[in-house]
Amino acid sequence: MSECPYLPLSNVHSDNMDGDHQDQPMVNLWLGRTVHRSYVSRRAVCSQPAFVALILVSIFIFLFFQLVNVVPHKPVPPTFTWSSNATRNLNVYIRPGLLTALLQPSNLCSQTPFMLFVVPSAINNTKERGTIRATWGQWAKSNTLRTSSKEDQIFQKIIGVKGGLANIAELKTQLPLTSKLVFLLGKARGKTPITKTIQAESQTYGDIIVEDFVDSYTNLTLKSVFMLKWVQNNCPGVKFIMKVDDDIFVNVPNLHHSLLNQTTKAPLLTGNLICGARPIHDQWSKWYTPKYMFREGKYPNYLSGTGYVMSADLVKPLLRMALATPYFHLEDVFLTGICARKIGVNPKDNFGFSYQPRAVSPCVYKEVIMGHGVIPSEMIKLWNMLNQPKTLAKCHPIIKSKLRRHYPTKCS
Numbered sequence: 001m002s003e004c005p006y007l008p009l010s011n012v013h014s015d016n017m018d019g020d021h022q023d024q025p026m027v028n029l030w031l032g033r034t035v036h037r038s039y040v041s042r043r044a045v046c047s048q049p050a051f052v053a054l055i056l057v058s059i060f061i062f063l064f065f066q067l068v069n070v071v072p073h074k075p076v077p078p079t080f081t082w083s084s085n086a087t088r089n090l091n092v093y094i095r096p097g098l099l100t101a102l103l104q105p106s107n108l109c110s111q112t113p114f115m116l117f118v119v120p121s122a123i124n125n126t127k128e129r130g131t132i133r134a135t136w137g138q139w140a141k142s143n144t145l146r147t148s149s150k151e152d153q154i155f156q157k158i159i160g161v162k163g164g165l166a167n168i169a170e171l172k173t174q175l176p177l178t179s180k181l182v183f184l185l186g187k188a189r190g191k192t193p194i195t196k197t198i199q200a201e202s203q204t205y206g207d208i209i210v211e212d213f214v215d216s217y218t219n220l221t222l223k224s225v226f227m228l229k230w231v232q233n234n235c236p237g238v239k240f241i242m243k244v245d246d247d248i249f250v251n252v253p254n255l256h257h258s259l260l261n262q263t264t265k266a267p268l269l270t271g272n273l274i275c276g277a278r279p280i281h282d283q284w285s286k287w288y289t290p291k292y293m294f295r296e297g298k299y300p301n302y303l304s305g306t307g308y309v310m311s312a313d314l315v316k317p318l319l320r321m322a323l324a325t326p327y328f329h330l331e332d333v334f335l336t337g338i339c340a341r342k343i344g345v346n347p348k349d350n351f352g353f354s355y356q357p358r359a360v361s362p363c364v365y366k367e368v369i370m371g372h373g374v375i376p377s378e379m380i381k382l383w384n385m386l387n388q389p390k391t392l393a394k395c396h397p398i399i400k401s402k403l404r405r406h407y408p409t410k411c412s
């Protein structure tokens with residue numbers, strides 16, 4: 001969802017710090033032109049025949065009535081936020097003791113996966129789901145890692161196996177690298193909470209959860225908290241959970257590798273860290289926050305909701321804290337910022353994650369964990385190229401600062 005919505009301007013345009021100065025002259029220029037124009041037309045009226053004046057007056061009257069007509073139609077700001085009379089007590093929606101899933105795969109976690117990918121998806125995003133299944137979802141749903149890659153060389157080194165790929169594949173199945181992927185949806189408004197399309201999709205692929213709440217942008221926080229509830233009740237033993245939007249390409253082998261390389265046993269909450277972001281009080285913004293929902297001047301440090309990873313030991317405490325915290329509609333700020341802070345967990349930045357779109361290049365995606373804003377056609381392109389060893393072999397190493405340009409600062 002978020003391309004860095006809540007970052008202060010100076011952070012977003014770090015290479016253009018004088019954005020404020022650019023606005024100023026534009027306003028002045030406009031005012032100046034207005035004054036100048038009316039002066040010219042007054043002179044014209046004095047020196048031309050009367051009918052010119054008449055025409056000008058009628059144009060003026062015409063414009064005046066146009067304006068009067070326009071004013072009452074001034075649009076009201078869209079409401080991206082929680083309605084102020086709806087309860088913010090999450091227990092009312094999540095109903096922690098009850099079974100609330102209207103549709104769910106059976107035995108998704110029966111073999112205790114190492115990793116569970118949960119992709120919140122809008123009901124109508126059928127194409128996005130299909131593309132993920134056909135591309136990086138294949139990594140996420142299988143036990144095998146990509147072949148002829150850095151990973152294989154590492155396995156060969158560690159295990160001392162050279163030669164047949166079949167051998168490596170066999171060894172890999174013994175490693176705790178299995179993962180699962182599931183799409184998380186809400187219900188549709190109206191008489192049929194689960195559409196025929198979703199029913200069919202679920203029957204074909206068995207990877208859809210529909211929880212009992214209305215699927216909408218404002219309800220995304222509910223979706224993420226339902227994710228915690230579902231994982232807690234249905235996926236015991238899983239090691240890591242990644243929440244990832246449906247416009248993200250994930251390099252699953254790189255992610256596995258990064259997680260296996262974790263040296264500490266402390267709870268892990270990682271992704272693209274955002275620090276010092278301020279609430280937006282502009283009612284037209286997609287990220288509008290009314291003051292009654294968040295009073296502090298700055299959000300706590302949080303991870304971009306485009307994709308973040310948590311270790312499974314955080315599911316229970318985060319869920320408990322979410323249920324005890326008033327609803328806040330920006331799910332990433334809510335879970336990885338507000339609730340994480342309350343349970344004393346610091347989200348950590350990982351350079352492999354980025355909320356900004358990256359170049360759609362196999363040489364870039366070969367090095368990173370995920371990138372944002374990837375449309376289906378680009379996903380397919382990336383997937384195909386990442387599976388061509390010959391293409392990858394031509395890649396030159398990319399320096400770190402080119403992989404992701406922004407770096408979180410002011411993270412006290």
Ligand SMILES: *[C@@H]1O[C@H](CO)[C@@H](O)[C@H](O)[C@H]1NC(C)=O
Nearest residue numbers: 079081082083084085086087
């Ligand atoms: C809540 O507010 C909405 C508009 O914001 C209004 O349409 C609705 O009737 C209100 N509901 C109650 C129960 O007051």
Ligand SMILES: *[C@@H]1O[C@H](CO)[C@@H](O)[C@H](O)[C@H]1NC(C)=O
Nearest residue numbers: 122123124125188189215216
């Ligand atoms: C999804 O698509 C259906 C049929 O095309 C449409 O009626 C419905 O309004 C759409 N839902 C949303 C949330 O856009």
Ligand SMILES: *[C@@H]1O[C@H](CO)[C@@H](O)[C@H](O)[C@H]1NC(C)=O
Nearest residue numbers: 093212213214215216218219
């Ligand atoms: C959010 O979900 C709740 C529970 O289903 C529903 O009552 C409410 O109307 C939804 N809000 C929006 C804005 O869709």
Ligand SMILES: *[C@@H]1O[C@H](CO)[C@@H](O)[C@H](O)[C@H]1NC(C)=O
Nearest residue numbers: 254257258259260261262263
């Ligand atoms: C693994 O961890 C070590 C030490 O923390 C670090 O230097 C190395 O870059 C990591 N490797 C990968 C692939 O993340």
